[in-house]
Structures are given as C-alpha cells and as structure tokens.
Amino acid sequence: MHRLLCLTAHPDDEAGNFGGSLLLYRERGVETHVICLTPGQAASNRGGARTDQELATLRRKEFAASCEILKVAHADVLDYADAHLHRIDLYSVVAELTRRMRQIRPQVVLTFGPEGGITGHPDHGMAGIFASLAFQWAGRSNRFPEQLQDGVSLYRPQKLYYAAAPFALPNRQPISPPPATITINIGKFLEDKICAFKSHTSQAPLFPIFENGVRQRGAKEEFHLAATSTPGALKPENDLFDGIIED
Numbered sequence: 001m002h003r004l005l006c007l008t009a010h011p012d013d014e015a016g017n018f019g020g021s022l023l024l025y026r027e028r029g030v031e032t033h034v035i036c037l038t039p040g041q042a043a044s045n046r047g048g049a050r051t052d053q054e055l056a057t058l059r060r061k062e063f064a065a066s067c068e069i070l071k072v073a074h075a076d077v078l079d080y081a082d083a084h085l086h087r088i089d090l091y092s093v094v095a096e097l098t099r100r101m102r103q104i105r106p107q108v109v110l111t112f113g114p115e116g117g118i119t120g121h122p123d124h125g126m127a128g129i130f131a132s133l134a135f136q137w138a139g140r141s142n143r144f145p146e147q148l149q150d151g152v153s154l155y156r157p158q159k160l161y162y163a164a165a166p167f168a169l170p171n172r173q174p175i176s177p178p179p180a181t182i183t184i185n186i187g188k189f190l191e192d193k194i195c196a197f198k199s200h201t202s203q204a205p206l207f208p209i210f211e212n213g214v215r216q217r218g219a220k221e222e223f224h225l226a227a228t229s230t231p232g233a234l235k236p237e238n239d240l241f242d243g244i245i246e247d
Contacts, residue, residue, distance in 0.1 A: 002030040002241055005106035005157070007097065007131040009085065009123035010040040011063035011077065012200040016210060017117060017163045018110055019070055019193035020186025020221050025240065026071040033104050034067060034075045035097070037127055042082035047202025058202050065199040069192055074104075085126035090133075097134035099147050102155045107244045109135050113162035113224065115175040128162060135160045135227060158230070158244055161223040178224035182237045190219045 004025055006018050014022065014034045026032050039056035049055035060077050067075035078096070080088060101109070109131060116125035137143035139156030148154065164180040186193065194211055198204075225234065230243070237243075 002028075002108075002244065003033065003104060003106040004030050004108045004110065004240070005033045005035065005101065005104055007109065007111040007127060008034065008036045009112070009121065009127040010038055010043070010082065011036055011059040012040070012066070012197060012203055012206075013124070014063070014072070014075075015066050015070065015193060015196035015199070017112070018221065019066075019196050020189045020219070021110070021184050021223075021240070022070045022072060023189040023192055024184065024186055026073070030241070031073045032071070033106065034070075034072050035100060036063060036075075036077045037080045037085060037093070037130070038082040038123065039063075039077050039079070040082050042084075043203065045203045045205050047204070049202065055202065059200070062200040062202060066196040069196040069199060083123060085123045085130075090130070093130045094133045094137065095144050095147075097130055098138045098144050099152065101134050101138040101157060102147060102152050105155045105157075105247065107158045107247070108240050109157050109160045110223065110240075111160070111162060113164075113178045113226070115177055117163050118165045118167070118169055118175070118177070120169075120173050120175040132160060132226065139229075156229045158228060159225065159240070160227040161240065162226050164222040164224040165217075166222065178226065180222035181225045181234065182223050182240065184221045184223065184240065186219050186221055188219075190214070 022032050040059040041052040041056040111131040112124040112128035114125045139154050162178050
C-alpha cells in the first residue's frame with residue numbers, strides 16, 4: 001500500500017496547506033497520516049479558552065474533526081510547546097519523528113520548508129527542519145539504533161516535499177520560498193478543504209482571510225521536491241507518487 005505522511009506544526013496546518021492533497025490521495029487508496037507537533041496552545045485566537053491547557057484541549061478536538069473530514073487514516077497531535085519549536089532540543093524531536101517514520105513507513109513525506117511556508121512562521125520552518133532530518137536519518141543504522149527492536153527497523157522514505165506557493169503574503173517578514181516543482185489539482189476537494197479548515201472554530205477570525213486566499217489560488221496545491229532516495233536530475237512530475245518503488 002502507498003503511504004503518505006504529512007508533518008505539521010499546528011492544528012489547522014493540515015487543512016490549510018495540505019488538505020486537498022490528503023483527500024485526493026486518500027480517495028486513490030493511499031494510507032494517509034498526519035503528525036502535528038504542537039496543540040497550538042499559544043495561538044492569538046483563543047475561541048473562549050481561558051488557559052493554554054483549555055485551548056490545547058479545544059484545538060485537539062478541532063484537529064480530530066478536521067482530519068475526519070479529510071479522511072486521514074491516522075492523525076496524532078504531539079505535546080511540544082507552541083511558539084517554542086526553535087528553542088527545544090533538536091535531537092530529541094528528530095529522534096521521535098525518525099521513530100515514527102520507521103513505524104509508519106511512508107513512501108512520501110509532506111511538510112514545510114525551512115522558510116516556514118507562506119506565513120514564514122518559525123514553528124512551520126522548524127517542523128520542516130525536524131521532518132527533513134528524520135527523512136534523511138530513518139534509513140541510517142548509525143542514527144537512533146536503540147529504536148531498532150520490537151518490530152521497528154530501518155526505513156528510507158522515497159520522496160520529501162515542501163509546501164510551495166507562487167506568492168508571498170503582504171506585510172510579513174521576508175521569506176525565500178522554494179519553487180514549485182509539481183502542482184496537484186485538488187478539483188472537487190476544494191470545498192472539503194475549506195470545510196476542514198473551518199472545523200478549527202477557535203480560529204474563526206482567520207476564516208475570511210483563508211477562504212478568500214484559497215479561492216483566489218484555485219483548486220490546486222503546489223509542492224517542491226526537496227529530496228529523493230534515488231539520486232538523479234529533477235524530472236517533470238504529475239503525481240506525488242511518480243517513480244515510487246513498491247516496498
């Protein structure tokens with residue numbers, strides 16, 4: 001079976017940046033996984049939550065509702081501190097993600113580039129850095145060898161993609177985004193993507209901005225092929241699973 005892992009920083013990233021592709025590939029029979037590093041407890045929009053813990057609990061529920069709409073096979077929110085991913089121990093986070101890649105065994109991994117996506121959010125950038133290292137290290141016997149027991153074994157994902165966009169948001173810190181190497185037509189899934197994002201009701205003030213931007217962009221999501229397990233020149237692609245070798 002084809003397997004796709006999407007690694008994000010906050011609840012709502014899965015819908016806003018990757019939702020159409022998650023739906024499209026699930027319909028094609030791909031086993032989809034989403035790992036969100038934080039419960040988003042530092043968000044400016046609080047949804048009536050009085051404490052960070054209340055907001056974390058609320059956003060976990062919203063994330064679950066979104067992933068149900070996106071038909072994600074397996075979704076998990078980890079407990080790293082929102083707005084502090086750049087301050088936590090890199091090695092320990094990469095160890096956790098390497099272990100999960102070895103367990104899930106995805107052929108394709110989706111995440112952000114180190115610039116932090118179109119928002120330039122530092123947490124997005126760090127999520128991409130952690131995911132990129134785990135992508136590289138999951139198949140290496142000299143990285144976290146203590147994990148190689150109880151059915152866990154080395155595994156090399158075959159393709160790593162960063163979210164890409166042909167524009168930058170105004171009035172933000174500057175970013176240097178990766179160029180898109182593939183455009184995925186999400187077609188009929190556009191409305192479901194918007195619906196999934198709106199499952200994050202605590203973030204309702206963002207809904208008009210998000211929906212306007214998504215509709216202007218059209219029924220597509222763009223990605224940058226950042227790494228592959230097979231060395232070679234970049235080739236035109238029509239599908240995230242082009243060239244994938246069956247495990």
